[in-house]
Amino acid sequence: MTDLILTTFDWVPEMPRGYVRDIRVRWALEEAGLPYRVNSVPFRTRDAEHFAHQPFGQVPWLTDGDISIFESGAILLHLGSRSNALMPTDPRGRSEVMEWLFAALNSVEMASLPWSLFVFSGDTTETPGREHLNAFLKARLGHMEPILAERQWLAGPFSVADIAMADVLRLVDRFDGLATHPACRDYVARATARPSFVKARADQMTHFAAAD
Amino acid sequence: MTDLILTTFDWVPEMPRGYVRDIRVRWALEEAGLPYRVNSVPFRTRDAEHFAHQPFGQVPWLTDGDISIFESGAILLHLGSRSNALMPTDPRGRSEVMEWLFAALNSVEMASLPWSLFVFSGDTTETPGREHLNAFLKARLGHMEPILAERQWLAGPFSVADIAMADVLRLVDRFDGLATHPACRDYVARATARPSFVKARADQMTHFAAAD
Structure with a gap:
């Protein structure tokens, strides 16, 4: 080892x-x-x-x-x-972890991290691009919300996909971006309560x- | 099959x-x-x-x-x-493809796709958040430039990492974002010339x- x-x-x-x-x-x-x-x-x-x-x-x-x-x-x-x-060892289980891992990093974080750059910089100017970016994040969270309301973890048992998704979402939460997405917020709380x-x-x- | x-x-x-x-x-x-x-x-x-x-x-x-x-x-x-x-079959080769695949989708596209949303929307307002976003993409391209000037492909032979990175960069190129990064532009040209x-x-x- x-x-x-x-x-x-x-x-x-x-x-x-x-x-x-x-x-x-x-x-x-x-x-x-x-x-x-x-x-x-x-x-x-x-x-x-x-x-x-x-x-x-x-x-x-x-x-x-x-x-x-x-x-x-x-x-x-x-x-x-x-x-x-x-990560589970069966092919289907591994495949589900992989898709959700990429979903966290390429579908959700691609919207959330740039959004947090604007919030962090104290930028409150509403421009067309900013509206696109806000709508992008809102759409992603809107799709995550019913999924996280139904499931404890993304791909069956807790996995690296949850580590990525919870870490991505907790930065949104830090900047108060989950206020209207309680299932996303609960998921972050559930994940970050793990020892x-x-x-x-x-x-x-x-x-x-x-x-x- | x-x-x-x-x-x-x-x-x-x-x-x-x-x-x-x-x-x-x-x-x-x-x-x-x-x-x-x-x-x-x-x-x-x-x-x-x-x-x-x-x-x-x-x-x-x-x-x-x-x-x-x-x-x-x-x-x-x-x-x-x-x-x-x-993707190669040896552990080191696979590992290199994986890190570059994630680099394309989580380090480069996370900057480039939001940037393209602003360009696409015709938004020319310079705000603090926008400056952060522009600097984010510029930093990523700045680090890719010497790497792509030296290598034909990202991880030895052509791989899925190049499919992801070339596709990410060609969207930047479409919006004229590679003008000062010739090695990135040449890489896109090299990849997209493949039959x-x-x-x-x-x-x-x-x-x-x-x-x-």
């Missing part, structure tokens, strides 16, 4: 703490009970080696033996293949606070 | 033709030489069965025997597991034109 090493920044400003994407990886590792170490790279200066591991100069990446993986979605799938606490999330979040907060 | 069935709309307006996401699936199927049929669902009325296959009321989805898969990323991975013309893309695009155009 090789050492799993999660690499994240040494420090980040207050605002993103608790929301840096290494939390998706920490959460999955805790759910799976896989032992891992956390490695830090500087937030302020990103060198060539950083870009060799993560071509956008971001975090996290995961090292598993001689394989280094960036993109939280790819890391979640990799860990899913190592633990059936994260593995609680530990992952506390560990991330402690990690960044240690560098203050 | 089960029948592969690709489901798309029966018709779409002129504007999205050639860019509807079924093209990613057509392209992959053509690259792999896998036989498939195309099934249509109404663009104007989307019924409960449509939502049962695609929870956001969109297209495409792929049926493979008794498994139905939505999300172009999940479909590409599924097809990748069926053909090594789309499989040319056929996939022609087939999509013919499909939608047939319903006019």
